Amino acid sequence: MIELYVLLVLMIIGALVAVELKDLLSSVIAVGAVGLALSIVFLILKAPDVAITQLVVEILALIILIRATLKKDLPLATTGRWFVNTLITACFIVLFLAVGMKCFKDLPAFGEPLMRVSGTYIKEGLQRTGAVNLVSSVILDFRAYDTLGEATILFTAVIGVLSIVRRIGRKKVGEEIKEEE
Amino acid sequence: MSREHDKGMSLIVKTITRLTVGLILLYGVYIVMHGHLSPGGGFAGGVIIALSFINIMLAYGKEDAFKKLSRAAASMWESIGAIMFLGIALLGFTGGYFFLNFLNKGEPFKLFSAGIIPLCNIAISFKVGAGVFAIFVALILLKIDVEKKE
The missing domain is CATH 1.10.10 (Arc Repressor Mutant, subunit A)
Known part of the structure; x- marks a missing residue:
C-alpha cells in the first residue's frame, strides 16, 4: 500500500509543477511524468491491460503536445483578476469536497468491489x-x-x-x- | 523549422529508427494477435502500430512516411476497420443476436481460439492505428502550414 501513496504524492507534485511552470516544454514533460506514475500504479493494482494502454497513449499524447508547443509563443494568462479567480477556485474546491464526502461514504471500500455481475x-x-x-x-x-x-x-x-x-x-x-x- | 522538418532529424536518429522501427511494428502486431491470450488488445496494439509510422515521420520527414502509409491509405484502413468491426457484429445475427460469438470457441491458450475476439481485435487495431496516424498527420501539417505563412 505504501508504494501507492508514494506514487500518488509524486503524481500530485507532477501535476502542480505542470500547472505552475512558465516553460511549456517543461510542463509537458511534467505531465508525462504524471502519466508514467499512473501507469506504474495500474501495474501495482494488477491491471496490465490498462497499464499498457495508458503508457502507449501517454507517449502519443506527449509527442503531439511537444510538436505542438515547441518553438511557439502561446499567450499566458497570468495577470488580471487574481482575487476573483482565487475566490471561484476556492468555492469549487469546497463544493467538490462537500459533495465528495457525501458520495464516497456509500462506495465500497478500496480493494473490495461489488462482485455481483463481475463475479459471473x-x-x-x-x-x-x-x-x-x-x-x-x-x-x-x-x-x-x-x-x-x-x-x-x-x-x-x-x-x-x-x-x-x-x-x-x-x-x-x-x-x-x-x-x- | 519547417525546412529542417522536411528533411528529418540527424544521422544518428535516422540509423536508430531504421534499426528499431520494424521491431516496434512487430511488437504492435504481436500485441494485437495475442490480445485474447495476454494483456494488450486491439487498442494498445493499434496505437503501437501507429507510433511506428509516427516514428518514421519524426525521423525521416513526411515524404518518407507518406511513402509507407499515405493519407488516403490511412483513411481507407480506418474505414476498413470500422466496417469490419460492424460486419463481425452484424454477422452475429446469423445465430441470433448482435455481437454473438458465432465462431468455434476452440481450445483455450491456443492462438486460434475464442471465436470472434481475435478478429475484433484486428479490426480495432486497423481502426485505431490508422485513425491515430491520421489525427497526428493533420495536427502536424496544420502546424507546418501556419509556420510557412508567418
Whole structure:
C-alpha cells in the first residue's frame, strides 16, 4: 500500500509543477511524468491491460503536445483578476469536497468491489467466450456494445479533426488550393 | 523549422529508427494477435502500430512516411476497420443476436481460439492505428502550414 501513496504524492507534485511552470516544454514533460506514475500504479493494482494502454497513449499524447508547443509563443494568462479567480477556485474546491464526502461514504471500500455481475464474468468467462484474457472477453464479448461506442467516438474524432484542419477549409476567398495527398 | 522538418532529424536518429522501427511494428502486431491470450488488445496494439509510422515521420520527414502509409491509405484502413468491426457484429445475427460469438470457441491458450475476439481485435487495431496516424498527420501539417505563412 505504501508504494501507492508514494506514487500518488509524486503524481500530485507532477501535476502542480505542470500547472505552475512558465516553460511549456517543461510542463509537458511534467505531465508525462504524471502519466508514467499512473501507469506504474495500474501495474501495482494488477491491471496490465490498462497499464499498457495508458503508457502507449501517454507517449502519443506527449509527442503531439511537444510538436505542438515547441518553438511557439502561446499567450499566458497570468495577470488580471487574481482575487476573483482565487475566490471561484476556492468555492469549487469546497463544493467538490462537500459533495465528495457525501458520495464516497456509500462506495465500497478500496480493494473490495461489488462482485455481483463481475463475479459471473470471472466464473464463466472462459467457458462462454474461450478467451484466456478476461479483459478481452469482457470488452469484446460481454460488453461489446461499449467497444462499438468507443470505436464510433474515435471515428467521429478523426472525421472532425480532418474536416476542420484540412487545407481546403482554410483558404481565403478566391484562392485556389489543390488538395494534396 | 519547417525546412529542417522536411528533411528529418540527424544521422544518428535516422540509423536508430531504421534499426528499431520494424521491431516496434512487430511488437504492435504481436500485441494485437495475442490480445485474447495476454494483456494488450486491439487498442494498445493499434496505437503501437501507429507510433511506428509516427516514428518514421519524426525521423525521416513526411515524404518518407507518406511513402509507407499515405493519407488516403490511412483513411481507407480506418474505414476498413470500422466496417469490419460492424460486419463481425452484424454477422452475429446469423445465430441470433448482435455481437454473438458465432465462431468455434476452440481450445483455450491456443492462438486460434475464442471465436470472434481475435478478429475484433484486428479490426480495432486497423481502426485505431490508422485513425491515430491520421489525427497526428493533420495536427502536424496544420502546424507546418501556419509556420510557412508567418
